[in-house]
Amino acid sequence: MAIQHLSHIGICVADLEAAHRFYSEGLGFREVHRLHVEGEHAEQLLELPGLALEVVYLERDGTCIELLYYAKPGHQGEPEARPMNQRGLTHLSLRSDDLDSDVETLRSLGGQVLDSTRIDNPAYRSRVVFVTDPDGTRIELVERPGDPASLPGAD
Numbered sequence: 001m002a003i004q005h006l007s008h009i010g011i012c013v014a015d016l017e018a019a020h021r022f023y024s025e026g027l028g029f030r031e032v033h034r035l036h037v038e039g040e041h042a043e044q045l046l047e048l049p050g051l052a053l054e055v056v057y058l059e060r061d062g063t064c065i066e067l068l069y070y071a072k073p074g075h076q077g078e079p080e081a082r083p084m085n086q087r088g089l090t091h092l093s094l095r096s097d098d099l100d101s102d103v104e105t106l107r108s109l110g111g112q113v114l115d116s117t118r119i120d121n122p123a124y125r126s127r128v129v130f131v132t133d134p135d136g137t138r139i140e141l142v143e144r145p146g147d148p149a150s151l152p153g154a155d
Contacts, residue, residue, distance in 0.1 A: 011067055012069075014135055019133060019134060022110055023058050029059060053071065079136040084138075095141075097143065109134075114130040
């Protein structure tokens with residue numbers, strides 16, 4: 001296979017600084033790079049004429065996310081959680097060692113807690129809930145003892 005590695009995951013945002021605070025202060029990502037993008041090559045690649053784009057790359061645990069703020073032509077869609085069975089990226093998942101505290105932090109940073117998704121599962125000694133970032137991207141928070149790198153039920 002010629003593919004070398006995962007580069008990043010892009011997330012379109014309506015407010016770059018609010019999204020930056022949510023992902024850095026709330027989820028522990030750290031900024032690694034910023035750039036301004038415009039011009040014919042970017043317009044061709046992204047299929048957006050008249051493009052003016054601000055980008056922030058954030059990294060955590062070897063994964064890089066790219067926050068994309070489209071100054072021109074702007075963003076589309078509402079800040080609502082997408083249905084889990086809608087095609088495309090459904091969510092990001094992170095482990096938590098204090099679910100209640102993390103939920104409150106994310107709420108204070110503009111996240112919406114999807115209370116109806118909260119489950120406590122004694123069989124796995126786990127608690128799980130979805131929140132959304134300020135733009136509606138689902139974030140799954142999992143509180144569970146054991147190795148955070150293990151799959152559910154593996155330890």
